[in-house]
Amino acid sequence: MVSWRFNFPVIGQTSRLMHIGRTLSPTVAVSSFSHLHQRSLRYAVLGAGFAGLSVAWHLLEQSPIELHVCIDVLDGVGIGGGASGVSGGLLHPYSPKVKPLWRAAECWEESLRLLNIAETAICSKELGLNNGELAQNSDGFIARRRGILRPAVSLKNMSIMNDNAQNSLAGCRIQVINEDAAQTLVPNICVPSNSAFYMPDAVNVHPQGYLEALYVACETLAKDMSAAGLGEKEINFHKRSIGNLLELEGEYDAIIVCLGARSMFLPELSGRLPLRTCRGVTTHLHLPDNIREEVPEHSPSILSDAWLAIQNPRNLYLGSTWEWKSCNYEQNVSMEEASKALKELLPKAAAVYPGITKWAFKGASAGLRAMPPLTGNGSLPLLGRIDDFISQTHASKFWLFSGLGSRGLLYHAWLGKLMAQAVLACDEEVIPSELTSWRSKLIKKG
Structure with a gap:
């Protein structure tokens, strides 16, 4: 595993306070944070994949600048050690099915923003090196911006992608091209129906490199916020496996479970999640x-x-x-x-x-x-509070962010932002009901 330590742009105190006011409504910002002035908050994020590191970044970025905030990221197999680190890394906001993806525009824009943050960390490191060594992963990139090409292999596939092309996002277009045009992009590619769909703005992300860079960006953001504001920010990674959630009861203000499939093996959650x-x-x-x-x-x-x-x-x-x-x-x-x-x-x-x-x-x-389970809005990840069936004492608040499935790279950034806002505000209503409705079908333990 490659380790990087980069310089990250300093975020000023004034802009941070303005940002907080824009992120949450004035009512939420005042009512939820005014009583926390000068308090020290500790958060545990379980999992260092797409979900966990997105939540960690947004907890830092969204937290009031006057608070002392400590975030511990815990993962027994390391950063990117689960499914996130070996995913395909093909980032685009389209579905191979008839129905458009839920909230695709918001997810697409926030994923690009986090990707740019990770790339900025790389550039900062390269500029700060004294010996001329390049900071890079084994494949030499965080994001390869060459687009994605999808040949239509059936009439049904062609119809769906034509619909997607007609309704493509401004930030990620779909171009319908013939086989000759496709072969100028990929020589000798076969296009059975003489129709292919080219997404020039789509991105090929190197998942492991991106996750490691995003964690380093978190470290530097915490350092810069501490230097600029009244409250200290801190983030630490612990290579530690959690046998059960009650190990952490009372140690943190909130515990956010972002373990993906591994969350299903925790004793408190085993057999109870619709995953x-x-x-x-x-x-x-x-x-x-x-x-x-x-x-x-x-x-x-x-x-x-x-x-x-x-x-x-x-x-x-x-x-x-x-x-x-x-x-x-x-x-x-x-x-x-x-x-x-x-x-x-x-x-x-x-x-x-x-x-x-x-x-x-x-x-x-x-x-x-x-x-994740199939809903009327497609297959959506699971977000929300779970302390009602984790602990009776409520010394800590427990949250779940899981079920990213095969679209984790698209969903992780915006949903991580929503989760961080909900945790900071102690208010599940920040999260759209489409993502929390799964709790009504939870399997109760006797």
């Missing part, structure tokens, strides 16, 4: 040195029945498999599991990119996704 588990294997392929048919530097990543996340002209990630009801959340993949994944994924990828058969296997990793 399903799905293990997905992602394979890493590279083009052998004796083959020249590399992917051009400008080529977008590819979405189809299998996705190809282009890392550079000779490296890509191919994914992912879907093993429902798995309990295996280890990132490590055996050769048997990797071979099975390749056997499943390669034919799907070759249907749109035949050249993939010339690429060689380099490695594989896996993650256990927490898949």
Whole structure:
């Protein structure tokens, strides 16, 4: 794992106070925070994936500048050690189904903002180095802005994407192109229906590098806010597994469970959440040195029945498999599991990119996704207070943010912002009811 320590732009006290007033309504801001002046608040964020680090960032950013705030991020397998760190990283605000994604515009904009924050951390580090060393992850980038190309492989697929193109967001357009135009972007790509959908503003994110950079940005933001304001801000990462939530009872003002599928294995939550588990294997392929048919530097990543996340002209990630009801959340993949994944994924990828058969296997990793239930608004993550069935003493307030599923990168930033606002205001009403309605169907324990 690569560790970075970067300089981050200082946020002034005046702008911070103005920001807080804009984020929450004046009534909420005054009634919820006036009595906390000079108090010290401690928050535990369980999980260092997309959900956890988004919540941690927004808790710092949204907290009143006069308060002393300490945030402990706890994760037994490290930053990005779960499903978030091995996800495909293809960021776009569109659904392969007929119905548009819920609140896609807000989610898209906030995800781009957090991504820019992580990239700013990289730039600050590079400018501050004395020895000329570049700060980068093993693949050399946090975000690759080459867009995403989706060949239409059926009439139904074409109809859905045409609808998406007609209703595309201003910040992420969809262009309908033919096979010739598609091949100028990705040579030798196959477009069965002579129609493909190009999202030039979509982004290929390196999940592990992004998460590590976002945590470093949190550290620097805490330092800068402490220097600029009256209250000290602090964030710490602890590589610590939590056996049960009552271990932390009374130690923190609030405990936010952001453990993804691992939240389902906590004794207080086991069998009570409307989530399903799905293990997905992602394979890493590279083009052998004796083959020249590399992917051009400008080529977008590819979405189809299998996705190809282009890392550079000779490296890509191919994914992912879907093993429902798995309990295996280890990132490590055996050769048997990797071979099975390749056997499943390669034919799907070759249907749109035949050249993939010339690429060689380099490695594989896996993650256990927490898949949310289907609602009238689509498959939405679970947010809300859970202390009613965690503890009778209420010495700490317990919250849950889980079920990001296969769209975690799109949803994590805006929903993390909502969760942080709710925690700081001690008010679940900050969260849209679509995200909290799952609690009415909770399985009660006798």
